Amino acid sequence: MREIIIISGKGGTGKTSLTGAFAHLAGGQIICDLDVDAPDLHLLLKPSRERQEEFYSGHEAKIDPGKCDGCGVCASLCQFGAIREKGSGYAVDLLRCEGCKVCVAFCPAEAIGFPEKHCGQWYISATRFGPLVHAQLFPGAENSGRLVMVLKQQARELAKAQGADLVLCDGAPGIGCPVISSLSGAHLAVAVTEPTPSGRHDLERVAELCGHFQIPLAVIINKYDLNPEETSRIAGFCRGRSYPVAGRLPHDLSVTEAMVQGLVVTELPETAFSLGLKRAWSRIRELAGLGCQGQAAASL
Amino acid sequence: MSIIAVTSEGPSLDDQVDPRFGRAAGFLVVDLETMDTRYISNGQSQVMAQGAGIQAAEIIAREGVGWVLTGYVGPKAFKALSAAGIKVGQNLEGLTVRQAMERFKSGSIESAQGANRTGR
Amino acid sequence: MIVAVASGKGGTGKTTVTASLATVWDGPLVAVDLDVEEPNLHLFLQPAISGSQTAHMPVPLVDESRCTYCGACSDLCQFKAISVMGQLVLTFPEMCHGCGGCLAVCPEKALSPGQRELGEISWGRVGQVVFLSGRLRIGEAMSPPLMRRVKAKLEQMLPANGGDAIIDAPPGVSCPAVNAVIDSDVVLLVTEPTPFGFYDFQLAWEAFSPLGKPLAAVINRAGLGHDAVYRFCREKGLPILAEIPYDRSIAEAYARGRIITEVSAGLRENFISLRDKLRDLARPGPSGKAVHA
Numbered sequence: 001m002r003e004i005i006i007i008s009g010k011g012g013t014g015k016t017s018l019t020g021a022f023a024h025l026a027g028g029q030i031i032c033d034l035d036v037d038a039p040d041l042h043l044l045l046k047p048s049r050e051r052q053e054e055f056y057s058g059h060e061a062k063i064d065p066g067k068c069d070g071c072g073v074c075a076s077l078c079q080f081g082a083i084r085e086k087g088s089g090y091a092v093d094l095l096r097c098e099g100c101k102v103c104v105a106f107c108p109a110e111a112i113g114f115p116e117k118h119c120g121q122w123y124i125s126a127t128r129f130g131p132l133v134h135a136q137l138f139p140g141a142e143n144s145g146r147l148v149m150v151l152k153q154q155a156r157e158l159a160k161a162q163g164a165d166l167v168l169c170d171g172a173p174g175i176g177c178p179v180i181s182s183l184s185g186a187h188l189a190v191a192v193t194e195p196t197p198s199g200r201h202d203l204e205r206v207a208e209l210c211g212h213f214q215i216p217l218a219v220i221i222n223k224y225d226l227n228p229e230e231t232s233r234i235a236g237f238c239r240g241r242s243y244p245v246a247g248r249l250p251h252d253l254s255v256t257e258a259m260v261q262g263l264v265v266t267e268l269p270e271t272a273f274s275l276g277l278k279r280a281w282s283r284i285r286e287l288a289g290l291g292c293q294g295q296a297a298a299s300l
Numbered sequence: 301m302s303i304i305a306v307t308s309e310g311p312s313l314d315d316q317v318d319p320r321f322g323r324a325a326g327f328l329v330v331d332l333e334t335m336d337t338r339y340i341s342n343g344q345s346q347v348m349a350q351g352a353g354i355q356a357a358e359i360i361a362r363e364g365v366g367w368v369l370t371g372y373v374g375p376k377a378f379k380a381l382s383a384a385g386i387k388v389g390q391n392l393e394g395l396t397v398r399q400a401m402e403r404f405k406s407g408s409i410e411s412a413q414g415a416n417r418t419g420r
Numbered sequence: 421m422i423v424a425v426a427s428g429k430g431g432t433g434k435t436t437v438t439a440s441l442a443t444v445w446d447g448p449l450v451a452v453d454l455d456v457e458e459p460n461l462h463l464f465l466q467p468a469i470s471g472s473q474t475a476h477m478p479v480p481l482v483d484e485s486r487c488t489y490c491g492a493c494s495d496l497c498q499f500k501a502i503s504v505m506g507q508l509v510l511t512f513p514e515m516c517h518g519c520g521g522c523l524a525v526c527p528e529k530a531l532s533p534g535q536r537e538l539g540e541i542s543w544g545r546v547g548q549v550v551f552l553s554g555r556l557r558i559g560e561a562m563s564p565p566l567m568r569r570v571k572a573k574l575e576q577m578l579p580a581n582g583g584d585a586i587i588d589a590p591p592g593v594s595c596p597a598v599n600a601v602i603d604s605d606v607v608l609l610v611t612e613p614t615p616f617g618f619y620d621f622q623l624a625w626e627a628f629s630p631l632g633k634p635l636a637a638v639i640n641r642a643g644l645g646h647d648a649v650y651r652f653c654r655e656k657g658l659p660i661l662a663e664i665p666y667d668r669s670i671a672e673a674y675a676r677g678r679i680i681t682e683v684s685a686g687l688r689e690n691f692i693s694l695r696d697k698l699r700d701l702a703r704p705g706p707s708g709k710a711v712h713a
Binding site: 077260 | 432435457464560590619626668672677
Binding site: 059116 | 320323346349
């Protein structure tokens with residue numbers, strides 16, 4: 001079983017649209033949306049939920065106003081500015097609370113509770129391209145990477161149970177916690193970039209991150225025709241670092257058209273874009289060690 | 301060393317070895333001389349945002365075990381287990397706790413030299 | 421007035437809007453890049469950098485000669501950054517959130533603050549605009565601690581009586597994004613009228629509206645997709661302060677690192693009007709300084 005993760009560094013380069021199309025081309029494999037903060041893959045795959053679980057992670061401090069005698073020890077110890085005066089006592093600003101328990105441990109009046117933090121939900125759903133493991137973090141909740149690990153665990157178990165040979169993951173933008181977690185155990189990371197100063201800059205950082213965790217990286221240059229010179233600079237960067245460029249895709253509004261219809265772009269009539277996408281997918285399969293078996297792309 | 305801990309999906313010797321170390325459902329602590337077993341639930345680690353492997357190492361270190369048998373161990377848990385002088389037998393997922401224990405008794409489990417799962 | 425430019429979905433044009441507003445600002449301004457994981461504002465503003473510093477977080481250092489292995493630190497630490505295993509104290513500095521709990525709880529005073537490098541804070545100037553940015557060290561998992569340090573630097577830079585700043589926030593709606601907008605006076609959400617843009621816009625609205633700050637929207641790539649976001653804004657009473665039409669020539673200019681207000685006079689007018697509307701929006705608040713619950 002192989003695990004492929006689609007990332008980008010910069011947001012909005014086309015990760016999710018490409019992942020949706022790859023899920024179509026792969027056909028019947030396990031799909032996993034690891035962007036638990038702002039997940040969008042479900043908008044293309046129209047999942048029907050078969051399992052729903054609550055997600056708890058860490059704890060948060062809550063001051064009982066009846067017990068608080070207003071001494072202010074909590075506020076003086078809190079490194080996160082999460083405790084504010086309220087009336088004659090204090091209250092916790094949950095958006096700033098890190099769940100470190102320091103206030104709980106030092107409150108002389110034992111007025112601070114420490115309940116588990118309900119951070120979101122995760123789901124296993126059926127889609128027309130195969131099972132989807134996905135989640136929704138509550139807006140504003142902490143994204144520690146733990147939910148990403150839970151989803152990957154579920155996706156791997158599902159792949160094992162169903163004899164699938166691929167887990168295809170849509171990642172989050174950035175290079176922090178959730179992205180680091182999503183790289184763990186992956187056989188191949190595919191970075192989708194665009195020929196803009198931000199696209200290249202962010203690709204370089206995410207590539208360095210993959211190097212840091214020793215995950216093989218391939219690159220797709222989306223909207224390559226927006227700036228041909230920048231595209232060659234990105235290609236040069238990839239050559240220099242031996243990152244294979246799995247595809248160059250033109251700027252094409254059919255991606256948005258498909259999205260509006262709740263479809264992936266390979267479900268629309270063929271364009272230069274979708275043709276390039278199919279070629280990129282065969283290359284990615286090869287790079288991930290899946291061979292050219294099945295010729296999934298050709299049979300569609 | 302006659303006391304070992306095995307990451308287990310349940311409280312009996314015929315339960316499966318839980319492949320996860322830090323987030324294992326629980327640990328079956330077995331005294332190989334008396335064959336007394338004791339199950340320690342690891343439910344509290346499920347809610348931890350991070351550090352479950354280190355906490356699991358603390359839990360089993362308190363049991364005075366010399367070895368832990370499991371599937372995968374991450375680098376931080378491995379560091380903590382090594383510090384506590386606990387040896388690790390890994391890649392034992394797919395076996396029952398009893399099978400893992402028999403394999404240990406036959407001397408065919410080697411002490412791991414490092415983590416077999418990447419970080420985080 | 422502090423304006424936070426946020427989005428939900430990545431790539432909707434936060435940095436474009438931030439840079440464009442900076443070019444039309446009519447007074448002293450600090451432009452702040454708080455997308456510390458992938459900072460891009462400098463690529464468009466191209467400031468002359470005049471200073472930088474490495475940002476650190478305090479993590480526990482153990483004096484083994486004083487430690488009695490009582491385990492108080494390890495029991496308190498919620499992040500397992502310090503662990504007592506028999507006659508050994510282990511620290512995992514990369515797991516530490518810097519809460520200081522272990523230092524405070526240690527009865528033997530065996531712990532002192534060490535350092536973990538979070539990344540770099542740099543500052544400079546472009547024309548009348550002061551530039552400030554954070555850049556997360558590759559491999560560092562937590563961005564909010566560095567963001568807090570950049571915000572502390574911003575506080576030093578702003579005059580005591582207020583002053584203006586525009587914050588380029590990270591995408592998403594979880595802790596880093598909330599951290600970026602929480603100390604602002606106005607939150608400006610940049611979206612695009614596509615299904616992805618709209619879905620994430622709703623998430624952003626859910627995450628940021630409880631903050632009780634004035635919220636407003638900018639619609640980028642107007643003309644693409646569908647009209648759901650317009651209906652949503654009308655229903656929620658969320659003002660749309662500007663629209664940037666979808667136009668391939670704008671996308672190409674952006675791809676060349678150009679600030680779009682410098683590409684077309686019409687767009688420049690758009691952003692001047694956006695700037696004035698933001699001022700109006702911030703005005704109802706007492707004295708322009710954020711009030712926290």
